[in-house]
Amino acid sequence: MGIFRRRSQPQRRTDPSPDIALRAIGYVRNDVIRPRPSGWAKVESRIELRSEHAGKLAGIDRYSHVIVTFYMDLAADAPEKPETLTLASGNTYGMLATRSQLRPNHLGVSAVRLLRVEGATVTVRGLDAIDATPVLDIKPYLPEYDSHPSATIPEA
Secondary structure (H helix, E strand, O other), rough: OOOOOOOOOOOOOOOOOOOOOOOOOOOEEOOOOOOOOOOOOOOEEEEEOOHHHHHOOHHHHHOOEEEEEEEOHHHHHHOOOEEEEOOOOOOEEEEOOOOOOOOOOOOEEEEEEEEEEEEEEEEEEEOOOOOOEEEEEEEOOOOHHHOOOOOOOOOO
């Protein structure tokens, strides 16, 4: 019999520690040096991965789009940490109901067009992250999981 035994009944996990340590796998390189609320659609960015992650890109060039998760490190130092945000429409939403960078953990997630992969560098278009932003993960965009054509949003 093997070392691992299957439990007869699954057991509920206890809550893990609220503190989580992450390490950047690479950094964004582009000409945008200040956060901005819009104007990202045509921005081309290079994601320069740390050398130990280069081999993990094998096959990603076969996808048209990828999802990039990044840490908005400048937002972490923002003096204001609002609970709500009033948008240009005049409607007020809780911070988690917006795309603001002033999130509790300052994580950004963007689905972007993959332009090319060269060695440990991934070039994308539309990534809403400024130059030198730490990248935490890249994964392929899969329409069957990531696209929801019937999704709705509030009216302005």
